[in-house]
Amino acid sequence: xxxxxETQPGRPADASATRLEVKDLNAYYGKHLAVKGVNMQFEPGxxxxxxxxxxxxxxxxxxxxNRMHEVIPHAHVEGEVLLDGQNLYxxxxxxxxTRRRIGMVFQRPNPFPTMTIMDNVxxxxxxxxKPPGDATLEEISEKSLRRAALWDEVxxxxxxxxxxxxxxxxxxxxxxxxxxxxPEVLLMDEPASALDPIxxxxxxxxxxxxxxxxxxxxxxxxxxQAARCSDYTxxxxxxxxATGELVEFDTTSKMFTTPKEKRTEDYITGRFG
Amino acid sequence: xxxxxxxxxxKFWNAxxxxxxxxxxxxxxxxxxxxxxxxxxxxxxxxxxxxxxxxPLPVGxxxxxxxxxxxxxxxxxxxxxxxxxxxxxxxGIYLALFGRGHLAANVRFFSDVLTGMPSIAIGVFAYSLVxxxxxxxxxxxxxxxxxxxxxxxVVRTTEEAVRLVPGVIREGALALGIPAWxxxxxxxxxxxxAGIVTGALLAVARVxxxxxxxxFTAFGSQYWSKGLSSPTAALPLVIFQYAISPYPDWQQLAWxxxxxxxxxxxxxxxxARLAFSGRVSAN
Amino acid sequence: xxxxxxEVISATAGASARAARTRISPAGDRIFMFLLYASAxxxxxxxxxxxxxxxxxxxxxxxxxxxxxxxxxxxxxxxHFGVLTFIYGTIVTSAIALLIAGPVGIGAALFLAELAxxxxxxxxxxxxxxxxxxxxxxxxxWGLFVLVPVIRMYIGPALQHTFGFLPLFxxxxxxxxxxxxxxxxxxxxxxxxxAISRDVFEAVPNDQREGMLALGSTKWEMMxxxxxxxxxxxxxxxxxxxxxxxxxxxxxxVMVIGNKPQIxxxxxxxxxxxxxxxxxxxxxxxxxxxxxxxxEVGLLLFIVSLLVNISARLLVWNASGRGRR
Numbered sequence: 001x002x003x004x005x006e007t008q009p010g011r012p013a014d015a016s017a018t019r020l021e022v023k024d025l026n027a028y029y030g031k032h033l034a035v036k037g038v039n040m041q042f043e044p045g046x047x048x049x050x051x052x053x054x055x056x057x058x059x060x061x062x063x064x065x066n067r068m069h070e071v072i073p074h075a076h077v078e079g080e081v082l083l084d085g086q087n088l089y090x091x092x093x094x095x096x097x098t099r100r101r102i103g104m105v106f107q108r109p110n111p112f113p114t115m116t117i118m119d120n121v122x123x124x125x126x127x128x129x130k131p132p133g134d135a136t137l138e139e140i141s142e143k144s145l146r147r148a149a150l151w152d153e154v155x156x157x158x159x160x161x162x163x164x165x166x167x168x169x170x171x172x173x174x175x176x177x178x179x180x181x182x183p184e185v186l187l188m189d190e191p192a193s194a195l196d197p198i199x200x201x202x203x204x205x206x207x208x209x210x211x212x213x214x215x216x217x218x219x220x221x222x223x224x225q226a227a228r229c230s231d232y233t234x235x236x237x238x239x240x241x242a243t244g245e246l247v248e249f250d251t252t253s254k255m256f257t258t259p260k261e262k263r264t265e266d267y268i269t270g271r272f273g
Numbered sequence: 274x275x276x277x278x279x280x281x282x283x284k285f286w287n288a289x290x291x292x293x294x295x296x297x298x299x300x301x302x303x304x305x306x307x308x309x310x311x312x313x314x315x316x317x318x319x320x321x322x323x324x325x326x327x328x329p330l331p332v333g334x335x336x337x338x339x340x341x342x343x344x345x346x347x348x349x350x351x352x353x354x355x356x357x358x359x360x361x362x363x364x365g366i367y368l369a370l371f372g373r374g375h376l377a378a379n380v381r382f383f384s385d386v387l388t389g390m391p392s393i394a395i396g397v398f399a400y401s402l403v404x405x406x407x408x409x410x411x412x413x414x415x416x417x418x419x420x421x422x423x424x425x426x427v428v429r430t431t432e433e434a435v436r437l438v439p440g441v442i443r444e445g446a447l448a449l450g451i452p453a454w455x456x457x458x459x460x461x462x463x464x465x466x467a468g469i470v471t472g473a474l475l476a477v478a479r480v481x482x483x484x485x486x487x488x489f490t491a492f493g494s495q496y497w498s499k500g501l502s503s504p505t506a507a508l509p510l511v512i513f514q515y516a517i518s519p520y521p522d523w524q525q526l527a528w529x530x531x532x533x534x535x536x537x538x539x540x541x542x543x544x545a546r547l548a549f550s551g552r553v554s555a556n
Numbered sequence: 557x558x559x560x561x562x563e564v565i566s567a568t569a570g571a572s573a574r575a576a577r578t579r580i581s582p583a584g585d586r587i588f589m590f591l592l593y594a595s596a597x598x599x600x601x602x603x604x605x606x607x608x609x610x611x612x613x614x615x616x617x618x619x620x621x622x623x624x625x626x627x628x629x630x631x632x633x634x635x636h637f638g639v640l641t642f643i644y645g646t647i648v649t650s651a652i653a654l655l656i657a658g659p660v661g662i663g664a665a666l667f668l669a670e671l672a673x674x675x676x677x678x679x680x681x682x683x684x685x686x687x688x689x690x691x692x693x694x695x696x697x698w699g700l701f702v703l704v705p706v707i708r709m710y711i712g713p714a715l716q717h718t719f720g721f722l723p724l725f726x727x728x729x730x731x732x733x734x735x736x737x738x739x740x741x742x743x744x745x746x747x748x749x750x751a752i753s754r755d756v757f758e759a760v761p762n763d764q765r766e767g768m769l770a771l772g773s774t775k776w777e778m779m780x781x782x783x784x785x786x787x788x789x790x791x792x793x794x795x796x797x798x799x800x801x802x803x804x805x806x807x808x809x810v811m812v813i814g815n816k817p818q819i820x821x822x823x824x825x826x827x828x829x830x831x832x833x834x835x836x837x838x839x840x841x842x843x844x845x846x847x848x849x850x851x852e853v854g855l856l857l858f859i860v861s862l863l864v865n866i867s868a869r870l871l872v873w874n875a876s877g878r879g880r881r
Contacts, residue, residue, distance in 0.1 A: 066448065068444065068447065068448055071444060071447055073371065073373055074373075094582055096447075096450045096451065096452050096582055097450065098450075099447065099448055099449065099450035100449070100450030101450075103448065103449070104448035106441055106444065106445060106448075108441060110439070110441040110442055110444070110445040111445075112442060112445070112446070112460050112464070113442065113464050114460075114463040114464055114466070123446065123449060123451070123460070124449035124450060124451060127446070127449070127451040127452075127455045127456070127459055127460070128449055128450040128451045128452070128455075174445065177445075177449065178448070178449065181449055181450060283774050283777070284774065286774075286776060287774035287775055287776040287777070290776040291671060291775065291776060293663060294663040294664070294666045294667040294671060295667050295671065295672075296663070297659070297660045297661070297662075297663030297664040297666075297667060298663070298664040298667040298668060298672070298680050298684075300660060300664075301660070301664055301680075301683065301684050301687055301746055301747070301750065302680065302683050304687065304743055304746075305683055305686060305687045305690075308690060308694070308695070308698050308743075311698055311701075311702055312694060312698065315701070360595045360598055361595075363591055363592050363594075363595035363596075364592070364595035364596045364598065364599050366592060367592040367593065367595060367596045368596070371592065372596075376593075376596060376597075377596070379600060380596045380599050380600060382869060382873075383599060383600055383603045384599055385865075385869050385873075386603070386862065386865045386866055386869055387599070387602065387603055389797060389800045389801070389804075389861065389864075389865040389868070389869075390606070390804070390858065390861055390862070390865070391803075391804025391805070391806065391831055391857055391858070391861050392804070392806070393804065393806035393831045393834055393835055393854065393857065394606070394610070394804065394831075394854045394855075394857050394858040394861065395606070396834075396854075397610065397834055397838075397850070397851055397854030397855075398605075398606050398609055398610055398854070398858075400838070400851075401609045401610060401612070401613035401851055402605075402609050405613065421602055421606075424599065424602065425599065428599060452582045452584050452585050453585045453588065453589075454584045454585050454587070454588030454589075455584070457588070458588075478689060479689075481691075482689075482690075482691020482692070482693065482694065483691070483692075484691070484692070484693040484807050485692070485806040485807050485831075485835050488834075488835055488838060488839060489834075489838040489839055492839065509691060509693045509807075512693045512694065512696075512697055513693050513696065513697075513807060513811070516693075516696065516697040516700055516701075516811065517700070517811060524701075527697055528697065531693075531694045531697050531698075534691055534693075534694060535690060535691070535694055538689050538690070538691060539686060539689065542685065542686060542689045543682075543686075546682065546685070
């Protein structure tokens with residue numbers, strides 16, 4: 001927490017860590033402009049939360065960061081997303097490379113139904129063609145499951161179906177799956193919204209443990225969750241023609257105590273949204 | 274008129290017409306039962322070891338079998354599957370995952386239209402396309418005809434099956450940095466496997482009984498086929514050629530073939546449908 | 557900042573040079589997308605090829621016969637290739653099939669979609685699907701050995717006795733003939749009509765039914781005044797699709813219709829249909845024009861079926877929302 005209080009938002013604390021930066025980003029669904037003019041710098045190793053009412057474009061923005069937005073037919077992106085200074089949207093950049101470096105966890109747990117727990121964890125390593133390095137597949141799966149705080153619960157049934165787990169366990173399995181390809185950034189799209197309170201607490205604890213090792217960006221519609229877990233918070237709001245904009249972006253403590261924007265204050269104090 | 278609008282008559286008419294509608298459904302079942310009963314009662318007498326292992330005998334000699342037709346049918350249907358299933362599955366994947374534009378709408382539409390094309394016309398097509406240029410009847414040309422009949426069935430059932438796979442599964446794979454082709458073929462498609470297999474089985478069931486397109490492609494034969502490019506016997510052809518013959522022995526063999534064919538087609542259909550419905554309810 | 561990023565870019569230049577040039581894609585993905593599109597186009601190409609190949613191979617006949625194809629006389633030995641008798645046979649047998657299969661199929665579909673509890677509807681629907689799965693040649697052998705004698709001994713005499721004043725039911729009863737063809741076709745068409753009508757009925761929104769029931773209608777009135785009108789175009793589509801199946805069926809018909817090119821009123825008389833001509837004569841045909849004429853019959857059948865199926869699909873698609881997906 002110290003590092004955060006000493007630095008201004010957007011100024012990297014550790015220049016050697018992976019920096020993710022967004023410049024003048026517009027996201028479209030066909031002709032509809034869904035997100036407009038976003039500029040942000042994400043603190044390496046910190047947890048950044050994106051909050052805002054539903055339809056404000058926070059998930060869309062998140063999906064732009066690892067080029068998952070363009071997976072939707074007719075969706076496209078303008079502007080730049082820089083990972084260590086490399087624009088991910090430059091021609092010649094392979095989106096699969098990007099996604100290996102920037103992992104993603106989805107709103108609903110989506111373990112691959114035909115695969116065992118272990119195969120799920122190793123899916124990225126096996127299918128994305130990422131060389132496993134010196135570690136054996138068993139070592140990778142154990143390490144990832146341990147980091148996702150799931151190892152103790154599944155170590156005796158690694159060859160059971162991934163879908164046999166509870167919802168909360170499935171979500172941690174998906175986190176383990178994302179960690180197994182050793183990403184630098186982890187995107188989480190409302191990772192706890194489909195889960196019960198106890199599983200939610202576990203996911204939040206997990207995020208705190210991963211903090212520092214990964215740059216984490218989480219989308220949430222739960223303000224308390226953002227206040228509890230994140231170091232930085234960005235507030236988004238849909239304006240005219242349902243086009244989302246980044247209203248304010250600052251440390252979480254400032255956002256929730258002394259927001260600069262009236263609209264942020266209104267949202268945080270529950271006056272709309 | 275008043276009588277027709279009276280509550281009593283309306284109630285009677287309601288009950289009467291409901292019974293008629295139920296009878297319509299029952300009639301379908303009865304017809305099926307009658308046809309199947311005849312096929313079994315006339316066909317089972319022909320079934321013995323010789324039926325499955327021997328060649329047909331000339332007129333006047335009792336006994337003999339249709340082993341060549343069984344093998345021929347298997348060959349032809351297998352070849353047709355090898356042609357149509359890969360293409361059909363790929364086209365179905367295209368429709369399910371990327372099928373939003375004009376091309377997709379046309380492919381869907383003409384797949385359905387192709388499903389309704391007379392098999393005899395498709396047989397004439399295969400004759401014109403393969404038999405005329407090569408100069409002889411062959412198992413190849415029969416496989417081409419059957420493949421054309423199978424293709425639209427495989428396309429549409431694959432589309433339905435792949436569409437049932439939640440998009441987040443595929444997105445989960447893409448988000449790991451897995452290339453789209455692997456995410457599709459190794460993650461999405463295995464989830465839809467049961468549905469795709471169902472489609473392929475239904476297509477096989479449909480063409481296994483087709484005889485019209487074989488008449489002037491496979492042509493039929495009394496002997497073991499000399500290869501895939503020679504005239505080949507097939508079960509449906511034997512039924513036709515022997516049923517219209519004047520010899521009771523041959524007619525007997527035709528009924529036997531009909532029984533085998535019906536059993537095969539029903540087994541394929543039931544397997545496909547039960548396997549798939551189990552899958553859907555499990556999800 | 558810009559200098560910094562320039563450095564980073566040059567540092568990762570090796571990595572990006574390794575990657576593919578366009579935005580969407582490693583090479584594997586481009587090959588995969590190519591295969592997907594190629595397969596989709598292949599389906600369209602097949603339909604086009606059907607037409608073009610049939611046209612090409614029937615060209616010698618079209619040149620030789622010309623409009624002579626639309627005459628009555630079919631005498632391959634004498635060089636006459638008129639198909640009107642086949643068209644007549646096709647129309648009559650298909651009409652018989654639809655007259656029987658239409659009401660029965662729609663009735664069965666109403667029963668399955670509106671009346672039967674799901675536990676009953678599912679197995680009955682399965683039976684109807686099996687009815688559709690029986691190979692046509694099996695219907696043919698059954699028709700030849702069971703239905704034809706039954707017509708000769710029971711159905712035919714009974715019809716003649718009752719309706720003998722109509723030209724349709726006069727003359728000697730052979731058993732084989734248009735009536736047998738029509739009856740066999742009706743069995744084969746029922747599953748098509750029933751299955752598609754059922755889909756269409758199930759696509760009717762429930763508020764239509766509830767609105768009618770709330771007016772105090774009986775269940776039957778609800779079906780005839782709410783469900784059927786709403787599903788009208790889809791049901792017509794199902795019937796047209798059934799027609800498509802009837803007029804294209806070759807094997808079952810060829811075995812029971814008698815295969816005689818003539819136009820007569822009596823349903824007890826043998827006749828010939830478009831689909832059964834190639835089935836019956838192809839293997840014996842000799843001579844370029846004869847074979848080409850048979851292919852032309854196939855071409856005509858293809859065109860008619862294409863038109864019938866296109867109109868049916870348009871009706872059914874709009875009714876069940878299938879195409880919009």
